[in-house]
Amino acid sequence: DAEITQSPRHKITETGRQVTLACHQTWNHNNMFWxxxxxxxxxxxxxxxxxxxDTNKGEVSDGYSVSRSNTEDLPLTLESAASSQTSVYxxxxxxxxxxxxxxxxxxxxxLTVL
Amino acid sequence: xxxxxxxxxxxxxxKGGISIINCAYENTAFDYFPWYQQFPGKGPxxxxxxxxDVSEKxxxxxxxxxxxxxxxxxxxxxxxxxGDSATYFCAxxxxxxxxxxxxxxxxxxxxxx
Numbered sequence: 001d002a003e004i005t006q007s008p009r010h011k012i013t014e015t016g017r018q019v020t021l022a023c024h025q026t027w028n029h030n031n032m033f034w035x036x037x038x039x040x041x042x043x044x045x046x047x048x049x050x051x052x053x054d055t056n057k058g059e060v061s062d063g064y065s066v067s068r069s070n071t072e073d074l075p076l077t078l079e080s081a082a083s084s085q086t087s088v089y090x091x092x093x094x095x096x097x098x099x100x101x102x103x104x105x106x107x108x109x110x111l112t113v114l
Numbered sequence: 115x116x117x118x119x120x121x122x123x124x125x126x127x128x129k130g131g132i133s134i135i136n137c138a139y140e141n142t143a144f145d146y147f148p149w150y151q152q153f154p155g156k157g158p159x160x161x162x163x164x165x166x167d168v169s170e171k172x173x174x175x176x177x178x179x180x181x182x183x184x185x186x187x188x189x190x191x192x193x194x195x196x197g198d199s200a201t202y203f204c205a206x207x208x209x210x211x212x213x214x215x216x217x218x219x220x221x222x223x224x225x226x227x
Binding site: 041048104105106108 | 148
């Protein structure tokens with residue numbers, strides 16, 4: 001079955017380190033998204049991509065970057081981790097909708113920055 | 115600027131009761147309104163969605179009511195069960211919005227047995 005996976009599921013790092021979170025989907029979807037989820041803020045969009053070599057900034061993109069070298073993967077990099085980036089990160093994918101805009105979410109990565 | 119406002123933040127209902135979660139939006143260009151359900155430790159998953167050309171959509175015990183003039187929509191869970199305990203997010207998007215969803219802040223629903 002098609003799916004979307006994230007790794008690692010849990011990560012503890014130190015302030016200032018570079019961290020990369022992986023996202024892999026097997027639906028062959030063109031659209032991929034990264035969100036962070038924090039209590040009281042819901043889901044906030046970090047970056048998104050509509051296809052290979054395409055990346056766009058979301059509402060909370062500062063301190064994060066993404067690259068899209070193939071259809072299946074959209075890794076999220078924290079250039080220099082900060083304590084404010086402690087959060088749960090979700091990756092999602094979707095296809096150009098025939099009916100609605102269903103985004104399929106991964107299981108999440110819980111990141112702690114000490 | 116928060117474009118989708120969701121209330122309440124948390125909700126406790128008894129088994130068999132009706133759970134009601136409300137959302138209001140600002141952007142009149144929105145034309146697709148999904149609800150996502152998230153269980154602890156899991157990613158959100160699409161529960162039910164509606165377009166503004168209908169006022170209500172029902173799937174099993176879950177119903178979306180939509181009021182275009184008031185720019186409001188709500189999720190009703192009939193005969194709520196403990197297994198419905200989860201966080202619910204409303205969202206909105208629009209054609210030309212490049213598939214981006216704008217989410218509400220979520221409602222944590224607890225259904226007591």
